[in-house]
Amino acid sequence: MKCPACQGQLRRFKIGSVNLDACEGGCGGIWFDYDELVKVDCEHPDPNQTVATPQYDPAVSVDDYAVRACPHCAEETLDKKLFSLGSGVILDRCLECRGVWLDRGELEKIRESLHPRPFKPRPVPRKPRLLIPITFAVIEQVRILHLGPRSGTLQLKRPPDKNKIAKSARLG
Ligand SMILES: [Zn+2]
Numbered sequence: 001m002k003c004p005a006c007q008g009q010l011r012r013f014k015i016g017s018v019n020l021d022a023c024e025g026g027c028g029g030i031w032f033d034y035d036e037l038v039k040v041d042c043e044h045p046d047p048n049q050t051v052a053t054p055q056y057d058p059a060v061s062v063d064d065y066a067v068r069a070c071p072h073c074a075e076e077t078l079d080k081k082l083f084s085l086g087s088g089v090i091l092d093r094c095l096e097c098r099g100v101w102l103d104r105g106e107l108e109k110i111r112e113s114l115h116p117r118p119f120k121p122r123p124v125p126r127k128p129r130l131l132i133p134i135t136f137a138v139i140e141q142v143r144i145l146h147l148g149p150r151s152g153t154l155q156l157k158r159p160p161d162k163n164k165i166a167k168s169a170r171l172g
Pocket residue numbers: 003004005006007008023026027028029
């Protein structure tokens with residue numbers, strides 16, 4: 001069979017137990033006969049499980065907008081259809097044999113849209129705690145450097161007692 005994208009030769013390519021035709025060594029696209037895409041997906045229900053992909057030649061480029069011929073049917077051209085908005089994949093499908101052509105990387109995009117990876121919140125970096133004792137110690141060091149050691153103890157004024165204020169307000 002001829003590759004519908006780059007006209008190379010399709011070769012047998014296996015994903016799990018499913019026998020497919022892929023443009024191995026060419027553009028790296030894969031042809032799925034009717035229901036083969038579903039079979040491959042069913043065999044790999046875990047979104048983190050990678051699916052085998054054909055080797056490709058990076059020098060081979062394909063035109064996504066070109067009219068492509070069905071590799072299976074003699075005179076059918078492939079119909080383009082958006083797989084889903086989320087995937088952004090435009091499928092090339094044959095309305096006659098119901099086969100599907102996926103360009104390189106499209107299988108992964110489809111699988112990602114079908115089985116989104118569970119949302120993992122990024123770990124929020126913990127704010128470093130303000131090390132108050134160290135900060136005061138540093139301030140004290142700086143003070144001693146500039147003013148010399150403290151001569152007396154600092155007399156702190158006691159804040160006014162809230163209860164007393166409330167009482168006097170009521171009496172007054
Ligand atoms: Zn190809």
